[in-house]
Amino acid sequence: MKSNSKLGILLVAGSMLFALLPAAACEKPHVHTWVWHRSETEHYLECADPNCDAWDNPGSHEGGVCDVCAEFHVLAFGYTEGGDTAHSDFAREANEFFPKKGQELGFVYDVAGNDYSLLNDETLANYELVIFLNDRPHVEEQKEAFRRYMEGGGAWIGFHSAAFYMADAAEQSDAWDWYQNEFLKCGDYKNNTWDPTSEPLTVETFDFCATQNLPEVFDSAPCEWYGWQKDLFADPDIDVLLTLNPTQENPAGNNPEKDWEIWYDGHYPIAWTNRNYKMLYTNMGHNLQSYNHFEKESKTFSSEETCTFPPRRHVRPHEIKNSIY
Numbered sequence: 001m002k003s004n005s006k007l008g009i010l011l012v013a014g015s016m017l018f019a020l021l022p023a024a025a026c027e028k029p030h031v032h033t034w035v036w037h038r039s040e041t042e043h044y045l046e047c048a049d050p051n052c053d054a055w056d057n058p059g060s061h062e063g064g065v066c067d068v069c070a071e072f073h074v075l076a077f078g079y080t081e082g083g084d085t086a087h088s089d090f091a092r093e094a095n096e097f098f099p100k101k102g103q104e105l106g107f108v109y110d111v112a113g114n115d116y117s118l119l120n121d122e123t124l125a126n127y128e129l130v131i132f133l134n135d136r137p138h139v140e141e142q143k144e145a146f147r148r149y150m151e152g153g154g155a156w157i158g159f160h161s162a163a164f165y166m167a168d169a170a171e172q173s174d175a176w177d178w179y180q181n182e183f184l185k186c187g188d189y190k191n192n193t194w195d196p197t198s199e200p201l202t203v204e205t206f207d208f209c210a211t212q213n214l215p216e217v218f219d220s221a222p223c224e225w226y227g228w229q230k231d232l233f234a235d236p237d238i239d240v241l242l243t244l245n246p247t248q249e250n251p252a253g254n255n256p257e258k259d260w261e262i263w264y265d266g267h268y269p270i271a272w273t274n275r276n277y278k279m280l281y282t283n284m285g286h287n288l289q290s291y292n293h294f295e296k297e298s299k300t301f302s303s304e305e306t307c308t309f310p311p312r313r314h315v316r317p318h319e320i321k322n323s324i325y
Contacts, residue, residue, distance in 0.1 A: 036069050036106055043069035063103060070108040073126060074098065078133025078162075079114045086196070086224075086287045087134035087161055093287070093300055094133050094159070116142045121149075129155045132162035134285050136179070143176055150183065155278035160285025164189050164226070184281055185238055185274055187229030193253030194261040196222040196288040200250070201242045201270055208273060210280055211241050221300045222288035225252055225268065232269045242271040242282070 033048040034056070043066070044058040059068055067073070076098070078091040098109040110127075112118045114135065119142040124130065130149065136158075137143050150156060165180055166189050180187055201220050203211050225244055232238045246252040246263040253262040271282040287300060 036071065038064055038069055038106060040064050065103055065106050065108065067108060069106065070102075071106045072108075072128040074102070074107060074109045074129045074131060075112055075118065075123070075127040076109065076131040076133055077112045077114070077116060077119065077137075078131070078135040078159075084134075084161070084286075086289050087285065089287045089289065090159070090285045090300060091133035091135075094131075098131075120145050124149045124154065127154075129157065132156070132158040134159055134161045136162050136176075138174055143179070147178055147183075150277050150279070153278065157279070158184075158281045160223075160226075160283060162285075163228075163281055181230075183274060183277060183279070185230060185235055186232060186269075186281075189226060190229050191227040192261065193225040193263055194255045194258060195253065196224045196286055197252060197254055198222045199225070199244055199246070199252050201244060204240050204243055208239060208241055210271075210273075220284065222286075223284050224286040225263070225270070226283055227263075227266075227268060232272055233267070237275050238269075238272050239275065240269045240272045241280075242269075244268040244270050 030049065030052065032052065032054055034045045035048045037044055037046055040063065042058065042060045045056045047054040057068075059066075061069065076095060078094075080088050080091045080095065082088060095109075095111050101107075102109040116137045116139065119130075119137050124145065130146070137146060163180075163184050163186060165174065165176070167175070199220050200217050202217050203214050206212050206214075232240055244252060244263075245267055246265060248264050251262050251264045255261050270284075271280065273280050284300065
């Protein structure tokens with residue numbers, strides 16, 4: 001995914017997770033809106049009101065952000081070796097990109113990898129955001145811990161095959177009705193394009209924090225695009241954020257040996273949110289590579305071109321709501 005994934009994800013994380021902090025005294029009594037100031041060695045809070053000189057909570061650290069001054073904490077799951085090599089390659093890129101952005105923007109990013117034993121109540125209590133990178137839990141108690149986390153107000157971002165499920169092809173233990181039908185609300189995987197291609201994506205709404213800085217249409221990084229069993233556009237709980245709209249002149253996919261994997265028309269949801277949860281799913285997450293010699297042919301997180309869009313306007317964290325809505 002191009003900058004939509006980068007700027008969008010970081011804005012959605014900030015919007016969901018910026019915490020309210022206690023007020024401090026100043027000469028002009030008012031409710032303070034605190035903003036962290038950080039350097040490589042120290043941090044402190046300052047009121048965002050230009051007419052207020054209140055500050056609070058000074059401290060020292062190393063590296064530019066720490067647990068104390070972090071706006072929020074992220075725990076990322078997903079395999080980085082094995083499975084579909086294009087999926088694990090994407091996850092490795094994500095686990096390099098986000099820690100750097102965390103130092104720049106003020107959040108802590110921890111990597112759980114495929115250690116889903118960390119998906120428990122005690123561990124999740126330390127994180128405001130969970131990310132699934134092309135995978136999801138497969139053990140019942142871990143699934144239930146994730147459900148409790150989300151129903152308790154936790155936040156989630158899922159990429160690509162984190163939503164993939166085929167009832168006819170999956171093992172019974174992999175079934176997860178709440179996740180597919182109440183949380184994601186897309187139902188089973190239906191079809192896909194092939195080969196991975198870069199496509200123009202349309203922003204359906206700018207009222208959501210993850211899309212407010214995006215252009216109306218932009219070219220994505222190459223990806224394998226998914227279709228879903230359920231009509232997300234007809235679901236009142238779902239806000240579709242990005243769509244793919246192929247045409248005869250500009251189809252999605254380019255595999256001449258399998259014409260059914262080329263889309264010539266349609267209106268496909270690529271990213272969406274469920275109003276009942278603090279969540280964002282996006283189809284992006286499949287790098288282009290040769291499956292004959294596994295040579296990487298596209299980059300997502302590591303590509304400057306795909307990670308940079310000029311913002312419509314600068315948005316400071318304190319301007320964004322504490323919740324998605």
